Amino acid sequence: MTTIAVLGAGKIGEALLSGLIKAGRAPSDLLFTERFPSRAEELTKTYGISHVDVPTAVQRADVIVVAVKPQDIEPLLDEVAPKIPAGKLVVSLCAGLPTKLFERRLPEGTAVVRVMPNTPMLVGEAMAAISGGAHAEDHHLDLVEELLGSVGKVARVPETQQDAVTALSGSGPAYFFYLVEAMIDAGILLGIPRATAADLIVQSAVGAATMLREGDGHPVMLREAVTSPAGTTIAGIRELEKHGVRAALIDAIEAARDRSVELGKAHED
Ligand SMILES: NC(=O)C1=CN([C@@H]2O[C@H](COP(=O)(O)OP(=O)(O)OC[C@H]3O[C@@H](n4cnc5c(N)ncnc54)[C@H](OP(=O)(O)O)[C@@H]3O)[C@@H](O)[C@H]2O)C=CC1
Ligand SMILES: O=C(O)[C@@H]1CCC=N1
Structure with a gap:
C-alpha cells in the first residue's frame, strides 16, 4: 500500500x-x-x-x-x-x-x-x-x-492555469459560504428565525448545486426557469444587477488569481 x-x-x-x-x-x-x-x-x-x-x-x-x-x-x-x-x-x-x-x-x-x-x-x-x-x-x-x-x-x-484554478475552485467554496451567509442574514431581516432561514437557504443551495451537476441545464437556463414574468425573482435580479454583483464576483476572482501569482513570485530566485 x-x-x-x-x-x-x-x-x-x-x-x-x-x-x-x-x-x-x-x-x-x-x-x-x-x-x-x-x-x-x-x-x-x-x-x-x-x-x-x-x-x-x-x-x-x-x-x-x-x-x-x-x-x-x-x-x-x-x-x-x-x-x-x-x-x-x-x-x-x-x-x-x-x-x-x-x-x-x-x-x-x-x-x-x-x-x-x-x-x-x-x-x-x-x-x-x-x-x-x-x-x-x-x-x-x-x-x-x-x-x-x-x-x-x-x-x-x-x-499555467493553476493560479486561476486556485481563485475559482480553491477559494470558490468560501464565496459560496459568503453568499449563503448573506442570504441567511436577509432571512433574519425579513423576520425568519435563523435556524429556519439556514435550513431554507442551505437546502436551496444543495438543490441548485445538484441541478447544475446532474441536470442537463445551463446555469442561465436554470435561472430563467425560476424567473417568472412580472414575478418575484426578476425584482431581486434587478437589485443584484444594480449593485454590480456579477462584476464584483468577476473582480473578486481576478483579485484571488493575482494574489496567487504574487504568492509564487515571493519565492522566485
Ligand atoms: N484552506 C483551504 O481551503 C485551502 C488551502 N490550500 C493550501 O493549503 C496550504 C495550507 O493551508 P491551510 O490548511 O488553510 O493552512 P493552515 O494554517 O490551517 O495549515 C498549515 C499547517 O501547517 C503547519 N506548519 C507550518 N510549518 C510547518 C512545518 N515546518 N512543519 C510542520 N507543520 C508546519 C501549521 O502550523 P502552525 O499553526 O504552527 O503555523 C499549520 O497547522 C496552503 O498552502 C494553502 O494555500 C489549498 C487549497 C484550499
Ligand atoms: O486562501 C487561500 O490562500 C487558500 C488557497 C485556496 C483556498 N484557500
Whole structure:
C-alpha cells in the first residue's frame, strides 16, 4: 500500500487525511507532521494516524504532501531537502507555489505534482486540479489522481492555469459560504428565525448545486426557469444587477488569481 505523509496538518491537511480515511484508506498508511504537540495529539486521537517528525515522514512515505502555508515553505524545504531520499513523489497543495520552486530545492529529478484542492474533501466532494512538474511522469499523475479521486473530482490542467484554478475552485467554496451567509442574514431581516432561514437557504443551495451537476441545464437556463414574468425573482435580479454583483464576483476572482501569482513570485530566485 502507498504510504502518504502530510507535512503540515492544518485545515487542508486535515481535510485530506479525514477524506482519505472516510474513503477507506487505513490510518496505518497515513502519517503527518505538525508543529504544535496539542494539535498533533488531537489529530492522532481523532483519526488514529501517527504523528512523526519531518525526517521520518520523508523516509517512510512514498508520497509526501506539502500542506503548509506558502509563507512557511522555505523553512520546511530547508528541513526536507537534506533528508528526502531520491525517488519520492512530492505533492504540493500550496497556493501560488510553482513546481519549479520544489524542483530547485529538492534532489535532482524529484517528481513534483502541484495540486489545488478545496475543503469539500472533508465530505468526499472536493474539486482538485493537478499539474505535473518537469520530472512528473504519467504514473505519478495517475497516482495523485487516484488518491484525490477518492475524495472528489479531479481535473488535469496545465500548470499555467493553476493560479486561476486556485481563485475559482480553491477559494470558490468560501464565496459560496459568503453568499449563503448573506442570504441567511436577509432571512433574519425579513423576520425568519435563523435556524429556519439556514435550513431554507442551505437546502436551496444543495438543490441548485445538484441541478447544475446532474441536470442537463445551463446555469442561465436554470435561472430563467425560476424567473417568472412580472414575478418575484426578476425584482431581486434587478437589485443584484444594480449593485454590480456579477462584476464584483468577476473582480473578486481576478483579485484571488493575482494574489496567487504574487504568492509564487515571493519565492522566485
Ligand atoms: N484552506 C483551504 O481551503 C485551502 C488551502 N490550500 C493550501 O493549503 C496550504 C495550507 O493551508 P491551510 O490548511 O488553510 O493552512 P493552515 O494554517 O490551517 O495549515 C498549515 C499547517 O501547517 C503547519 N506548519 C507550518 N510549518 C510547518 C512545518 N515546518 N512543519 C510542520 N507543520 C508546519 C501549521 O502550523 P502552525 O499553526 O504552527 O503555523 C499549520 O497547522 C496552503 O498552502 C494553502 O494555500 C489549498 C487549497 C484550499
Ligand atoms: O486562501 C487561500 O490562500 C487558500 C488557497 C485556496 C483556498 N484557500
